[in-house]
Amino acid sequence: MNLVMAEYDCMNDLELVDLIRSGNQHAFAKIYDRYFGVLYLHAYHRLRDKDEAKDLVQELFSHLWSQRENLTPASNFSSYLYTSVRNRVLNIIAHRSVEGKFLSSLPAVDIAAVAETDHLARERQLAMIIEKEIQSLPPKMRQVFELSRKANLSYKEIAARLALSEQSVRSHVKGALRLLRTRLGLWLYIGLISGAVMM
Secondary structure, eight states, X not given: OHHHHHHHHTOOHHHHHHHHHTTXXXXXXXXXXXXXXXXXXXXXXXXXXXXXXXXXXXXXXXXXXXXXXXOOOOXXXXXXXXXXHHHHHHHHHHHHHHHHHHHHHGGGXXXXXXXXXXXXXXXXXXXXXXXXXXXXXOHHHHHHHHHHHTSOOOHHHHHHHHTOOHHHHHHHHHHHHHHHHHHSHHHHHHHHHHTSSOO
16 A cells, blocks of 8 residues: 555646546545645634634545546646635635624614514514524523523633533534524525614
8 A cells, every 4th residue: 555655656736636537546645645734724824723624624625526527637736725725714704704793793682672663573573583593402502602692701601600611612602603594594694684683
């Protein structure tokens, strides 16, 4: 196996990509070994999250393999990889921004104070749907999320109160946001467009 892989060490990126297109797993493994580390560091530098950076790069390589027959060797394959990582990083940052606005806006929803106008009726309906979905979250995740949303506690404060690690608290909040974004996708974007809740 080492002798086989040693043969690929002498190949440049374009030669390896050409082999990958025909389904050569050894060539793919060599590209993976050659670039995973530097691409991970590039992603981590922007995201500051080891798991997200690792997942991002692994998903990129998974995508490359699944679309290998459509790969078009470029004169600088490393630039192609860096650009792909950068675009995926920007997508994650954009999603984080939406999540941040979602989380920070939720405490402002006051169902009892909503008047019966068309605009505020939409706000009330959206708030009720959001609250219903929050209540349907797994118990521990809901408890962490509500301490963050309603009590405005920091991750450190929540961790101390519930005897959890800060990473566990962070994971619960991220998981809650992921579930809520999936369940409320349509309503969330209606809220964004109308300005009923989000802005």
